[in-house]
Amino acid sequence: MMAEHEDAATAATRCGFVALIGAPNVGKSTLVNALVGSKVTIVSRKVQTTRALIRGIVIESGSQIILVDTPGIFAPKRRLDRAMVKTAWSGAHDADIVCVLLDARAGINEQAEDILANLANVDRPKLLVLNKIDLIAREKLLALAQAANQRLAFDQTFMVSALTGDGVDDLRKALAAQVPPGPFHYPEDQMSDAPLRHLAAEITREKIFRQLHQELPYQSTVETDTWTERKDGSVKIEQTIFVERESQRKIVLGKGGATIKAIGAEARKEIGEILEQPVHLFLFVKVREDWGNDPDRYREMGLEFPKE
Numbered sequence: 186m187m188a189e190h191e192d193a194a195t196a197a198t199r200c201g202f203v204a205l206i207g208a209p210n211v212g213k214s215t216l217v218n219a220l221v222g223s224k225v226t227i228v229s230r231k232v233q234t235t236r237a238l239i240r241g242i243v244i245e246s247g248s249q250i251i252l253v254d255t256p257g258i259f260a261p262k263r264r265l266d267r268a269m270v271k272t273a274w275s276g277a278h279d280a281d282i283v284c285v286l287l288d289a290r291a292g293i294n295e296q297a298e299d300i301l302a303n304l305a306n307v308d309r310p311k312l313l314v315l316n317k318i319d320l321i322a323r324e325k326l327l328a329l330a331q332a333a334n335q336r337l338a339f340d341q342t343f344m345v346s347a348l349t350g351d352g353v354d355d356l357r358k359a360l361a362a363q364v365p366p367g368p369f370h371y372p373e374d375q376m377s378d379a380p381l382r383h384l385a386a387e388i389t390r391e392k393i394f395r396q397l398h399q400e401l402p403y404q405s406t407v408e409t410d411t412w413t414e415r416k417d418g419s420v421k422i423e424q425t426i427f428v429e430r431e432s433q434r435k436i437v438l439g440k441g442g443a444t445i446k447a448i449g450a451e452a453r454k455e456i457g458e459i460l461e462q463p464v465h466l467f468l469f470v471k472v473r474e475d476w477g478n479d480p481d482r483y484r485e486m487g488l489e490f491p492k493e
């Protein structure tokens with residue numbers, strides 16, 4: 186009986202990824218805070234090479250809404266960033282819903298034009314969010330909504346002030362209703378550190394990429410298995426690096442373990458800087474034979490699963 190009851194509960198849930206896209210300063214962080222409604226784990230802006238960064242996770246009416254953004258879309262300076270820009274946009278393709286934020290006061294400036302043009306071929310439900318409505322008059326707002334909708338066919342338009350909270354409940358409810366049916370991606374007891382687990386995994390991935398980018402492009406994935414805060418103020422993190430073949434495992438390990446050691450040292454340093462606490466990082470390398478055919482892995486990396 187119990188099991189049936191639980192099945193029914195799972196079937197009723199919804200869960201999905203919502204990509205927040207907007208120029209710097211449109212108010213993404215403020216909106217995430219308003220949507221989540223409690224203190225959000227601060228995810229450092231220092232990490233600009235990740236594909237999809239979890240900004241916050243919201244539960245609303247039985248839906249888990251995972252808010253992600255795709256840094257690196259704007260004015261990429263470093264070579265690695267530029268290489269990631271294309272993938273960053275494909276993160277938008279992979280999201281269940283794309284939310285485009287515009288600063289209502291700034292209007293459709295050059296960066297906004299750029300975003301709207303780039304999203305034209307993203308085949309996902311698109312919502313327009315005009316933020317900072319507390320700063321402009323209502324008539325201007327309607328004109329702006331119209332102008333944006335002429336450039337890109339949005340499914341819905343929301344007018345909010347992330348700062349005052351005006352309109353935020355409506356947006357949250359709409360997102361909850363529109364993410365697809367399915368079980369929660371993150372267990373509720375992991376929700377608060379999920380962004381950090383994900384970020385730490387992305388950092389290690391970036392270090393692997395840096396060390397081995399010629400030899401191992403995109404063929405590895407990293408998962409954070411455990412995250413334990415210690416009494417002395419440090420954190421113990423265990424991660425597994427999954428590769429497709431034994432030969433790749435050897436490459437990641439390097440001669441006498443030299444490569445994995447270097448990856449671990451770099452990752453530990455950066456994770457420690459972001460967390461501002463000492464980090465003990467333990468890395469394991471495993472072969473996951475069918476990695477290349479597992480859509481979940483692609484999804485975790487913000488990549489689109491190739492149809493064939």
Ligand SMILES: Nc1nc2c(ncn2[C@@H]2O[C@H](COP(=O)(O)OP(=O)(O)OP(=O)(O)O)[C@@H](O)[C@H]2O)c(=O)[nH]1
Nearest residue numbers: 209210211212213214215316317318320346347348
């Ligand atoms: N008046 C007003 N100000 C807002 C609103 N939302 C955000 N802001 C302000 O706009 C500025 C930028 O907000 P952030 O949330 O940091 O913007 P962001 O898009 O996350 O910026 P990046 O991290 O650079 O991408 C801050 O000073 C916010 O207080 C709003 O609805 N009304």
